[in-house]
Amino acid sequence: MTDRQLLSDELLERIRSRAPEYDRENRFFTEDLAELAEAGYLRALVPESFGGQGLTLREVAREQQRLAAAAPATALGVNMHLVWTGVAKAVHDRGLDFLDFVLEEAAAGEVFGFGISEAGNDLVLFGSRTEAAPEPDGGYRFTGTKVFTSLSPAWTRLGLFGLDTTSEDAPKLVHAFLRREDGGFRILDDWDTLGMRATQSSTTVLEGAKAAPDRVFRRLDPGPNPDPLIFGIFANFEVLLASVYTGIASRALELAVAAVHRRTSMKNDGAPLASDPDLRWRIADAALAYDALPPQIDAIARDVDELADHGSQWFRKLVGVKIRATETARDVVDKAIRVSGGSSYSNSAELSRLYRDVLAGMFHPSDDESAHGTVATALLGPIP
Structure with missing residues (x-):
C-alpha cells in the first residue's frame, strides 16, 4: 500500500520559509500550527472511525521526518500532540478504551500538550515530584512544576501525572488531563534557549490545578510498569x-x-x-x-x-x-x-x-x- 501523506510540498515550503523568523524572534509557530490543523495533520493518528485521518504510526513517522527537514522546532512542538493521539490509538488498538476521549477530542480540534518532565526527576515516568491530591468527587488537584512543556501557548488539554501519597492504596502515580479553561496553573515566560526556540516549551507551574474525575484515566504503582x-x-x-x-x-x-x-x-x-x-x-x-x-x-x-x-x-x-x-x-x-x-x-x-x-x-x-x-x-x- 502506498504511504498516505497529509503534508504537501507547497505546505512544507511555506513552513520552511517561516522557520528562520520564528527562531530569530523566539516566537511560537502560530501560523504553522494553523496550517497543519487545516491540513488535518493534528488528526493524523486518529482512526477514521473517530473522525480522523487514520494514518499509521509508520506513516506519521515518515511525515514527521519531512516536516522536521523543513522546520525542526515546528515538528518537535507538534510531536507532543501527535504523541498523545498516538498513545490513545495504541491502547485503543489493543482493546482498551480509557483514552478514547482523547481521540474524540482531537478529532473535534483540541490540542494536546505533554506535561511530564520535571527538573531533577531522573525516574521520568516511574516517579514524580508533583503532588496529586485526591478530591472527594474522584478528581485530583495537581501542585508542582513541569518543565519543557511544548505547545505552551496553544494546548487546550495538558496530559500530566503526579504522586498521590494520601489515598488508602498510596503511593500511586495519577495520570490525568487538565483543561486549559479550568485554570489553576501559570505558564512562565522563560523559554529562551539555544535551539528549538519556536516550540516555546515554557515551564508550567501547577497551583492546585483540578482534573475532573472523568479526566483521571490511570493510577499506577511507582516504578517500572508494564501497563x-x-x-x-x-x-x-x-x-x-x-x-x-x-x-x-x-x-x-x-x-x-x-x-x-x-x-x-x-x-x-x-x-x-x-x-x-x-x-x-x-x-x-x-x-x-x-x-x-x-x-x-x-x-x-x-x-x-x-x-x-x-x-x-x-x-x-x-x-x-x-x-x-x-x-x-x-x-x-x-x-x-x-x-x-x-x-x-x-x-x-x-x-x-x-x-x-x-x-x-x-x-x-x-x-x-x-x-x-x-x-x-x-x-x-x-x-x-
Missing part, C-alpha cells in the same frame, strides 16, 4: 522523536551536498569542491550513518502498528532507536558544517540553526545513560 499506557507513551514518544532528528539529519545532508557543488577551489582552477576527495569521503560517511535511520524507524513503527510482541525487549528497541537517531543526527550535522565552509557559522545560515536545534536531542528521555541502563538490563538482567 499499556507506559508502553504507549514510550513507543510513540521515542519513535516520533527519532523521526524529528532523522529529518534534521536528512536536511543537513542535503545542504552539505549543495554546498560542495556550489563552492569552488582556487587550488584546483575553480573546480567544484564536490571533486575534493576528503570532502567526498566526509559526505559519504554522513550518508552511510543517516541511511541506517529511516529503515529502523520504519520497522519499529510497523511493529507498534501491527501489535508485535517483543515482550521485555520492547523498551530496549525503543530507547535504542531514539539514541541512534539523536546521536547520528548530531554527527551528520557536524559533518555537514565541516564541508560547508565558514558561511555556515553565520546565525543566518540554515545549518547554523540545525546545529543548535539538533543539540536538543541529548536532553529528551531516554538520555544516553538511561538508555544504556535499559539495554544492559534487557540483556543482563537487573543488578542484584
Whole structure:
C-alpha cells in the first residue's frame, strides 16, 4: 500500500520559509500550527472511525521526518500532540478504551500538550515530584512544576501525572488531563534557549490545578510498569522523536551536498569542491550513518502498528532507536558544517540553526545513560 501523506510540498515550503523568523524572534509557530490543523495533520493518528485521518504510526513517522527537514522546532512542538493521539490509538488498538476521549477530542480540534518532565526527576515516568491530591468527587488537584512543556501557548488539554501519597492504596502515580479553561496553573515566560526556540516549551507551574474525575484515566504503582499506557507513551514518544532528528539529519545532508557543488577551489582552477576527495569521503560517511535511520524507524513503527510482541525487549528497541537517531543526527550535522565552509557559522545560515536545534536531542528521555541502563538490563538482567 502506498504511504498516505497529509503534508504537501507547497505546505512544507511555506513552513520552511517561516522557520528562520520564528527562531530569530523566539516566537511560537502560530501560523504553522494553523496550517497543519487545516491540513488535518493534528488528526493524523486518529482512526477514521473517530473522525480522523487514520494514518499509521509508520506513516506519521515518515511525515514527521519531512516536516522536521523543513522546520525542526515546528515538528518537535507538534510531536507532543501527535504523541498523545498516538498513545490513545495504541491502547485503543489493543482493546482498551480509557483514552478514547482523547481521540474524540482531537478529532473535534483540541490540542494536546505533554506535561511530564520535571527538573531533577531522573525516574521520568516511574516517579514524580508533583503532588496529586485526591478530591472527594474522584478528581485530583495537581501542585508542582513541569518543565519543557511544548505547545505552551496553544494546548487546550495538558496530559500530566503526579504522586498521590494520601489515598488508602498510596503511593500511586495519577495520570490525568487538565483543561486549559479550568485554570489553576501559570505558564512562565522563560523559554529562551539555544535551539528549538519556536516550540516555546515554557515551564508550567501547577497551583492546585483540578482534573475532573472523568479526566483521571490511570493510577499506577511507582516504578517500572508494564501497563499499556507506559508502553504507549514510550513507543510513540521515542519513535516520533527519532523521526524529528532523522529529518534534521536528512536536511543537513542535503545542504552539505549543495554546498560542495556550489563552492569552488582556487587550488584546483575553480573546480567544484564536490571533486575534493576528503570532502567526498566526509559526505559519504554522513550518508552511510543517516541511511541506517529511516529503515529502523520504519520497522519499529510497523511493529507498534501491527501489535508485535517483543515482550521485555520492547523498551530496549525503543530507547535504542531514539539514541541512534539523536546521536547520528548530531554527527551528520557536524559533518555537514565541516564541508560547508565558514558561511555556515553565520546565525543566518540554515545549518547554523540545525546545529543548535539538533543539540536538543541529548536532553529528551531516554538520555544516553538511561538508555544504556535499559539495554544492559534487557540483556543482563537487573543488578542484584
